[in-house]
Amino acid sequence: QVQLVESGGGLVQAGGSLRLSCATSGPTFSGYFMAWFRQAPGKEREFVAHISWSGGTKFYADSVKGRFTISRDNAKDTVYLQMNSLKPEDTAVYYCNTNPPKIDAWGQGTQVTVSS
Numbered sequence: 001q002v003q004l005v006e007s008g009g010g011l012v013q014a015g016g017s018l019r020l021s022c023a024t025s026g027p028t029f030s031g032y033f034m035a036w037f038r039q040a041p042g043k044e045r046e047f048v049a050h051i052s053w054s055g056g057t058k059f060y061a062d063s064v065k066g067r068f069t070i071s072r073d074n075a076k077d078t079v080y081l082q083m084n085s086l087k088p089e090d091t092a093v094y095y096c097n098t099n100p101p102k103i104d105a106w107g108q109g110t111q112v113t114v115s116s
Contacts, residue, residue: 006109008020020096022081029098039109040089069081
């Protein structure tokens with residue numbers, strides 16, 4: 001069973017930056033697309049970005065395009081999300097998972113709070 005641990009969240013002012021990390025343990029996620037998702041208070045969890053195994057294919061939600069960058073280091077079994085020009089509406093718990101997501105792989109997430 002894949003286990004995913006997100007880190008790097010925090011409190012930041014609007015316009016600031018954060019870099020999230022997602023470390024895996026257990027079976028390798030070799031070959032999988034990996035993605036970041038987020039869930040704001042009172043809202044459904046939503047897709048943010050995904051990246052192919054090779055890193056050659058990336059796709060972003062319109063709301064983060066041009067501000068967020070997804071990357072991965074397969075040697076370290078880690079996926080990253082660089083978030084720049086953060087806005088208050090980016091406030092959410094951020095999760096990583098395969099894409100499509102594995103139901104039993106959701107971690108605890110990492111809280112990102114952007115103050116105005």
